[in-house]
Amino acid sequence: MLIARNLKRRKLIKPHKIGSIAGHSMVNNIASANNGFCSVLKMVNVNCLTPTVPFRMVRFYSVDNTPHESLEMPALSSTMETGVVKEWFKKVGDFVDVGEPVASVETDKAVMDFESPAEGYVAKINTSESAMAIGSSIAILVENESDIEKFKDYSFDGKQESSPKKEEPKEVKSEENEEEQEEASSNEPSVPYVVVDLPALSPTMEEGKVAQFLLKPGDKINPEDSIAEIETDKAVLPVTATDEGYFVRALIGENESVAIGTPIAIIAENEEDIEALKDFNPSAPKAKKSTSKPEQKAQKEDKPTTKSVAQKSSNGRVFASPLARKLAREEGYDISDISGTGPNNRIIKADIEEYVPEKESKDEKKVQGVAKTDVVGDFEDITVENVRRVTAERLTFSKQNIPHYYLTIDCNVDNLMKIRSQLNEQSNGEYKLSVNDFVVKASALAMKTVPTVNSEWRGDVIRRYNDVHINVAVNTDRGLFTPVVRNAHTKGLVNIGEDVKLLAGKAKDYKLTPNELEGGTFTVSNLGMFGIKSFSAVINPPQSAILAVSGIEEKPVLSKDQYGNNNWKLSKTLTVTLSCDHRVIDGAVGAQWLQKFKELMEDPVKFIL
Numbered sequence: 087m088l089i090a091r092n093l094k095r096r097k098l099i100k101p102h103k104i105g106s107i108a109g110h111s112m113v114n115n116i117a118s119a120n121n122g123f124c125s126v127l128k129m130v131n132v133n134c135l136t137p138t139v140p141f142r143m144v145r146f147y148s149v150d151n152t153p154h155e156s157l158e159m160p161a162l163s164s165t166m167e168t169g170v171v172k173e174w175f176k177k178v179g180d181f182v183d184v185g186e187p188v189a190s191v192e193t194d195k196a197v198m199d200f201e202s203p204a205e206g207y208v209a210k211i212n213t214s215e216s217a218m219a220i221g222s223s224i225a226i227l228v229e230n231e232s233d234i235e236k237f238k239d240y241s242f243d244g245k246q247e248s249s250p251k252k253e254e255p256k257e258v259k260s261e262e263n264e265e266e267q268e269e270a271s272s273n274e275p276s277v278p279y280v281v282v283d284l285p286a287l288s289p290t291m292e293e294g295k296v297a298q299f300l301l302k303p304g305d306k307i308n309p310e311d312s313i314a315e316i317e318t319d320k321a322v323l324p325v326t327a328t329d330e331g332y333f334v335r336a337l338i339g340e341n342e343s344v345a346i347g348t349p350i351a352i353i354a355e356n357e358e359d360i361e362a363l364k365d366f367n368p369s370a371p372k373a374k375k376s377t378s379k380p381e382q383k384a385q386k387e388d389k390p391t392t393k394s395v396a397q398k399s400s401n402g403r404v405f406a407s408p409l410a411r412k413l414a415r416e417e418g419y420d421i422s423d424i425s426g427t428g429p430n431n432r433i434i435k436a437d438i439e440e441y442v443p444e445k446e447s448k449d450e451k452k453v454q455g456v457a458k459t460d461v462v463g464d465f466e467d468i469t470v471e472n473v474r475r476v477t478a479e480r481l482t483f484s485k486q487n488i489p490h491y492y493l494t495i496d497c498n499v500d501n502l503m504k505i506r507s508q509l510n511e512q513s514n515g516e517y518k519l520s521v522n523d524f525v526v527k528a529s530a531l532a533m534k535t536v537p538t539v540n541s542e543w544r545g546d547v548i549r550r551y552n553d554v555h556i557n558v559a560v561n562t563d564r565g566l567f568t569p570v571v572r573n574a575h576t577k578g579l580v581n582i583g584e585d586v587k588l589l590a591g592k593a594k595d596y597k598l599t600p601n602e603l604e605g606g607t608f609t610v611s612n613l614g615m616f617g618i619k620s621f622s623a624v625i626n627p628p629q630s631a632i633l634a635v636s637g638i639e640e641k642p643v644l645s646k647d648q649y650g651n652n653n654w655k656l657s658k659t660l661t662v663t664l665s666c667d668h669r670v671i672d673g674a675v676g677a678q679w680l681q682k683f684k685e686l687m688e689d690p691v692k693f694i695l
Contacts, residue, residue, distance in 0.1 A: 113386050152236050155204050159191070161409055166193045168217035171224060179234060180208050182227060189224075202227070209237035221407030221434065275366050282330060282351040285343055287318045287600065294318050295472065296350060297342045301333040304360060313351060318472060320597045331355050334363045343472070406433035411685040413438040442484040462554045473565035481624045488543075489668040492622045495680045497660045497687040499638060505690050509579070521660070522558070523583040525635055527693055528686040529610060530554040530574035536679040542605050542628045543669045557606035557626060559584055560593040567593040567665060568626060570606040579693070614660075622663050630667040631676070633683075636660070660687065 101663035133206040159169050170192040187199045188208075192687055206227035218224065223242055228234060282295050295317040301307065312324040313333070331353040338350050354360050387519050404422050406414070410433045414421045417438065424441050426433035470478075499521070506519050513519075533540040533554045541550040554575040571582055571587035591599045612635040623634040643657040662683070666676040686692055 152233050153229055154209065154233070154237070156223045157202070157225040158407070159220050159222045159224050160200060163411060166220065167409065168219050169193050169215050170215065171212070172197055174211060176208050176211075178208050178211060179231075181231075182206060182208060207231045207234055209234045210240045210242075212242045214242070219435075220409040221428075270685050275359075275363055277362050278355040279334070279359070279363050279366075280329070280353040280355070281349045281368050282313060282325065282353065284316065284346055284348045284350050285325060286346045287316060287323045291318045291346065291472075291476075293343050293345045293472070296336075296338060296340050297322055298340050299336050299351070300324075303333060303335050304357075305333045305362075306357075307331045307333055307353060313353075321600075321603075322596055323599070325350075327353070332357045332360055334360050337367065340633065357481060404433065405431075410438050416634050417651065419443065441676075471564055473567070477566050480627060484625050484627050488625050488627065490622075490625060490665050491668050491673065491676075492665055493661055493673070493676050494620065494661065494663040495682055495684055495686045496641075497662065498643065499658050499660045499687055502687055502690050503638075503658055517580045517583060519579050519583055520586075521614065521638070522610070522635070523579050523586065524687065524690060525612065525633070525662075526556050526558065526571060526574055526582050526586070526610055527577075527579055528683050528690075529608060529633055530556060531686055531693065532679050532682040533608060534575055534681045536675060538675050539631050539666075539679045541630050541670050541672055542607070543667060544628075545629065550671055551607045554608065555606045557622075557629075558589065558610040559609060559611040560590045562594045562596070564596060566601065567598060568606065568609055569598055569602050570604070571592055572605070587619050609633070614638060620663060623665050625665050625667055631679075632665045632671040634663040634665065636662065 172190045172192050174189045176188050182188055182202045183205050184203065187200045188202050190197050190199050204227060206229055208225060209228045210226040212218070212222075212224040226237055226240060228237065287294065297315040297317045299314045300312050301314075307327045308330055309328055311327050313327055314325050314336075315322050315465040316325055329465055333357075334354050336351050338344055338348070344350065352363055352366065352368070354363050406421055406424075406426065407428070411421060413435060414424065414433075419438065419441060420435065423443075424433055424437055425431075428434040429435055482488045489613075502521070502524055506521065506524065510518055537550055537552075540554055541548050547605070555570050555572045557570045560567045560569060569592070571577070571585045571589070574582060577585070589602060590600070592602070606626070606629065608629060609623075609626045609632040611632060613621060614635055614637040617637045619639065620636050621634050623632045625632050638658050638660050640656045641659045642654050643659070644652055644654055645657075647653050662680070664676055664680055671679075
């Protein structure tokens with residue numbers, strides 16, 4: 087059982103921690119899905135007829151007020167987000183004419199030359215060999231050859247074009263601040279105590295619900311005593327004490343959901359201090375005294391809120407990166423309505439992604455209002471529990487960010503059903519194999535033959551796992567759980583069956599630990615027991631594939647008898663559908679995996695080979 091602790095001790099107004107969260111390193115191992123294309127594929131250079139594309143330049147006045155042009159990484163394809171400069175055709179000091187090729191850049195498609203949009207002398211070159219985002223400055227051109235020396239120490243990592251820094255106003259220690267500090271000090275108890283915060287009991291947990299407090303005010307607490315049971319998005323787990331003390335009171339009610347880090351209880355070190363702490367609430371906000379004069383308040387209210395706007399040239403042109411312009415066009419945004427946060431208020435990709443048109447916000451409110459008022463008839467609102475909420479968030483993320491495609495195949499399982507029946511008859515009641523046990527084993531062995539499916543997308547790399555850990559979807563009254571069968575490729579059918587039975591039972595009793603839910607590399611979802619003929623499952627991120635298993639049906643199959651004649655016969659057929667992440671698994675690779683899976687399911691004797 088996972089024991090999590092997150093206690094903060096405060097003595098005489100000086101807080102310090104006395105506990106830690108057990109298993110916290112597990113949180114750092116969770117993988118997350120990547121929202122964008124950020125790798126650069128190595129492409130073959132084109133030796134002839136290489137296209138040339140002009141790139142963008144921006145004029146700046148900064149280094150000793152010297153006019154210069156910043157040449158930026160261009161968008162050379164519709165899918166390009168980063169590029170690598172493979173070769174420079176010019177060096178510092180060389181003169182560049184308009185339209186003259188200066189360098190070649192490797193995109194996600196090919197290696198392409200690009201031309202200078204202006205003339206000038208090369209003052210500085212960004213010699214980085216790593217991928218650079220579209221709009222990144224890659225070279226500096228100056229009008230006069232004598233100005234080259236001024237850019238000798240120029241750094242592309244800094245923001246030389248930005249205006250001089252303004253002095254930050256020094257904080258004036260006012261009487262109001264002193265009074266607030268004195269008030270805060272007076273509210274702080276003068277006795278030692280411990281505040282129990284809600285810990286993070288799983289990597290996906292954002293909030294938790296106190297199922298029940300196990301102590302009442304005045305109870306003596308010993309190390310390792312359970313203080314409360316917390317319902318997470320995975321299971322119900324205890325929070326335990328790390329030191330001795332006396333339970334003062336709970337700070338929140340049972341069945342109340344709060345965010346991670348929220349104080350949930352107070353513990354006194356000494357029994358005689360309980361009375362002094364019974365009314366103390368560390369989470370309560372302290373009221374601020376208003377001592378400002380009316381005219382000062384009016385000045386603050388009249389002071390406009392300044393917001394950076396996109397820098398425009400004298401002819402009204404808005405400065406924005408090529409990628410930002412492309413995204414704005416795709417979304418139908420007016421680029422001039424968007425505020426820039428880049429150098430010199432230049433609009434960048436993040437500005438487009440964070441921009442919400444005013445009309446869109448109104449439309450969303452309008453839709454929400456219609457949804458609330460147009461419903462007629464009798465209904466019941468069901469509270470969304472943590473399990474269902476997290477499942478909904480993860481599956482929504484999966485469908486929105488993972489490019490799914492689906493492959494379906496039929497498996498003749500006549501031999502499998504015969505072998506399964508024989509093994510169960512010989513078990514003497516020690517075990518009972520299910521078709522799902524064979525599915526899990528065949529999936530694991532197919533992974534070893536086609537290891538690409540046993541991988542995950544991590545943005546700049548594809549991580550391929552050597553061990554196969556298979557999640558098995560289990561439906562419960564509280565939602566969907568996917569406990570993991572570890573090292574399924576090394577286990578026999580009996581061991582797999584025992585693991586699945588044990589994990590399914592714990593899932594239905596809501597007693598799975600985070601270790602039994604995390605670290606899977608592939609998922610099996612079986613709805614065969616419901617008679618489903620075919621379905622497609624949503625990939626469980628950060629995995630790259632999931633197998634949807636349907637029910638077994640008898641279908642007519644054309645086969646040859648011992649004399650070579652074609653005969654029709656009824657055969658037991660299992661239909662499965664593989665959902666794949668196209669970023670990791672190409673169509674042909676997914677098909678190869680299904681072929682191997684079909685081969686193993688139709689001849690289970692190969693399990694032992």
